[in-house]
Amino acid sequence: MGRMAYEEHTSISRRFLSWCAEAWSAAAEAEEIAMLDEATIRQISKDCAIAPDDLLQLVKAGPHAADEMIEMMRALNIDQSDVAVLHPALYREMQLTCTKCKSKSRCRHDLEAEIAGQEFVGYCGNAVNLNTMRADPELLQS
Template identity: 45%
Template sequence: MTPTIADPVRHTVQQIVSWFARGFEQPAQSEMLAGLSDAEVQALADDCGISAHQLQALVKAGPHAADEMPAMMRALNIDPAEVEYHMRRLFLDMQVTCAQCSSKDTCRQHLQQGQAEQTFIDYCGNADTLNALRANPDLLIGA
């Protein structure tokens, strides 16, 4: 007979395993990128629509370097899925900007406190783009 694990415990164990796995994910990506020739890195960057320098910076920043961007979009009533679907290139550019941001702590704090809508313009590298997106009713949550 195989013992069963209660759902809350299974969920917690899965989160811990996932957390450890992510800890190893970024170094593996960095090693993979380091093993490529300059031409291969450039071709990969071209496929992503970014520069080779941006690609290297993104890999170094890790897989969650732009996690604040969709949260900020939602705080501003922008649907991240709609933007990604209709404006893929812009969405990628915004991710690059977010991943390279030096105001992460301020952003996270303001998002947590529900202040981001009032303050993002002061520190967000995507502020102008976010304001333009907010003006498009087709991209708003619930549109």
């Protein structure tokens, strides 16, 4: 195996091991939260301003379950940090919508192809909110 092939193989192996570690960690976290008593889960969900079932679903989905939402905001020139600070409840709702989305594959494809900004309205559950944000100059990236 040549040096470049070896380095590429090593890079792929590292990324795969990193992905496995993240998946393992998310699964362990989901199990840990699922073992909490109902009162504790209700309190955590109240603190996060989401329903207990939604909290468990988000935890099970893992820490990157709504990454497409963040990437879509970037593609639309929306400042994700400003939205999270100025509209935290809406931001959490959008994360949950993204987590539950059945069009993630298309979304990722469109984001990679840099056509998401033109196509998202046809499949994105957050399209209405994203379009509203795009019209608000305070929420656009500088």
